Amino acid sequence: MTAIHQATSPTTVPPKEPFRVQVTDLTESILNDAVTAVNGVCLSTESADRSANLPYTQAAVLTPIVGKELDLQYTENLPIRPPDKDEVTVKIAWTGICRSDACFSLGPEPGFPSHDHVAGHEGIGIVVQSHDKSLMHRPVAARYIGSTCGFCHYCLKGLIESCLNQTNFPKQHRGTYEQYITVPWSALMPLPDWVFGENSKISPAVYTGALCSGSAALKSLRAANIRPGDVVIISGILGAIRHFAGMMAKRVFQARVIGLDWDWKYQRLPASFAGENIFDIFISACTTPNDQIPWDKFLNSIRRACSELRGTKANDYSLMADTVIANASSTSGFERLDDLVSDGGSIIYVGAPRGECSVKVPLLTLLGRQLRLQGSLMGGPEEVLQVMDWIRSGLIKPEVTDISLPEVSRYLGDSVDFKTFGKVVVRVNGYQ
Ligand SMILES: [Zn+2]
Numbered sequence: 001m002t003a004i005h006q007a008t009s010p011t012t013v014p015p016k017e018p019f020r021v022q023v024t025d026l027t028e029s030i031l032n033d034a035v036t037a038v039n040g041v042c043l044s045t046e047s048a049d050r051s052a053n054l055p056y057t058q059a060a061v062l063t064p065i066v067g068k069e070l071d072l073q074y075t076e077n078l079p080i081r082p083p084d085k086d087e088v089t090v091k092i093a094w095t096g097i098c099r100s101d102a103c104f105s106l107g108p109e110p111g112f113p114s115h116d117h118v119a120g121h122e123g124i125g126i127v128v129q130s131h132d133k134s135l136m137h138r139p140v141a142a143r144y145i146g147s148t149c150g151f152c153h154y155c156l157k158g159l160i161e162s163c164l165n166q167t168n169f170p171k172q173h174r175g176t177y178e179q180y181i182t183v184p185w186s187a188l189m190p191l192p193d194w195v196f197g198e199n200s201k202i203s204p205a206v207y208t209g210a211l212c213s214g215s216a217a218l219k220s221l222r223a224a225n226i227r228p229g230d231v232v233i234i235s236g237i238l239g240a241i242r243h244f245a246g247m248m249a250k251r252v253f254q255a256r257v258i259g260l261d262w263d264w265k266y267q268r269l270p271a272s273f274a275g276e277n278i279f280d281i282f283i284s285a286c287t288t289p290n291d292q293i294p295w296d297k298f299l300n301s302i303r304r305a306c307s308e309l310r311g312t313k314a315n316d317y318s319l320m321a322d323t324v325i326a327n328a329s330s331t332s333g334f335e336r337l338d339d340l341v342s343d344g345g346s347i348i349y350v351g352a353p354r355g356e357c358s359v360k361v362p363l364l365t366l367l368g369r370q371l372r373l374q375g376s377l378m379g380g381p382e383e384v385l386q387v388m389d390w391i392r393s394g395l396i397k398p399e400v401t402d403i404s405l406p407e408v409s410r411y412l413g414d415s416v417d418f419k420t421f422g423k424v425v426v427r428v429n430g431y432q
Pocket residue numbers: 098099100121122212213
């Protein structure tokens with residue numbers, strides 16, 4: 001079974017007892033919801049009355065007034081709205097902690113709510129109320145991209161992240177840091193039944209990581225056209241997206257992986273973190289790329305690692321990596337990445353620090369060495385389901401830390417500073 005780390009650090013808001021809920025218990029509770037749903041809480045098409053099993057208020061993490069500072073507050077008094085026609089109410093089982101949610105909770109950015117904003121865009125759960133009986137007890141996901149039009153220029157190109165008519169969690173739809181969401185059915189992604197399978201040895205918490213981080217990682221690897229035996233450098237390898245990228249590069253794409261991350265972070269790696277599943281060689285990131293002496297030393301480490309992973313003859317240090325998957329907490333992590341790849345190499349950007357950050361590569365380098373630079377976003381439902389299937393088969397084993405809803409504020413703050421390891425997921429309905 002995939003390891004789930006229990007968070008041991010203190011919570012920001014003391015939870016009620018009993019606090020911890022076993023994964024199997026929660027799965028059972030969700031399945032019970034499904035059975036209850038089948039047995040008669042489906043609303044008639046004429047009436048949207050509240051059913052007996054839907055409470056009036058719920059626990060949630062919200063930003064009362066969206067401003068320049070992160071202000072996430074835990075409450076147990078957020079009203080629950082019964083569904084209108086074409087809507088359903090979903091009981092959220094798990095949702096992911098994603099750095100983007102910190103950004104969504106600041107501003108407010110155009111289109112986002114300015115008050116009582118609930119973030120969260122990586123939720124999985126089960127439909128517990130609907131006017132359409134056929135939708136009851138369906139397992140679903142709420143992702144950043146809710147609905148797309150399917151017919152605009154970008155949808156037809158397969159670039160759904162740029163759809164001109166898209167709806168988003170937590171923009172037009174309230175996010176998943178709450179126990180129940182009421183949204184149009186069309187904004188949800190149906191999931192296979194085995195995600196909440198009664199006999200599954202894998203917790204639904206682990207599948208949650210596929211919704212955003214896992215799919216974004218897969219999309220970046222596909223963008224790089226990785227071949228078996230390639231050497232791939234993944235910067236920020238101990239974080240959510242990049243640890244998925246490392247394990248998929250190794251296990252699925254049969255590449256050799258050099259993981260980069262801050263030295264201080266590597267020194268604090270939890271003992272249970274299975275680094276061998278994620279990278280072949282770890283190298284501490286160079287924090288001063290514009291100082292020539294430490295940069296040269298860093299490049300020599302990369303050169304030696306590439307040679308070792310390729311099994312080339314002794315002292316042949318001519319080749320660098322084939323691909324760099326780039327993300328970092330500071331602008332320095334994006335500088336001089338062209339030095340890390342061999343001619344014809346790819347640099348794929350999957351994230352950026354907040355604020356101004358530019359990529360600079362000399363034009364003659366780009367041309368003469370035929371490099372490829374590409375941005376890559378979160379991917380679509382196909383990537384999500386593919387990653388879930390690899391988790392189900394045991395091919396990949398994400399590192400998951402399991403927290404409660406009152407802990408969202410602190411972990412989201414940590415994710416801004418890239419202090420979290422692997423994927424952090426929230427037991428939204430594991431806490432009562
Ligand atoms: Zn995300």
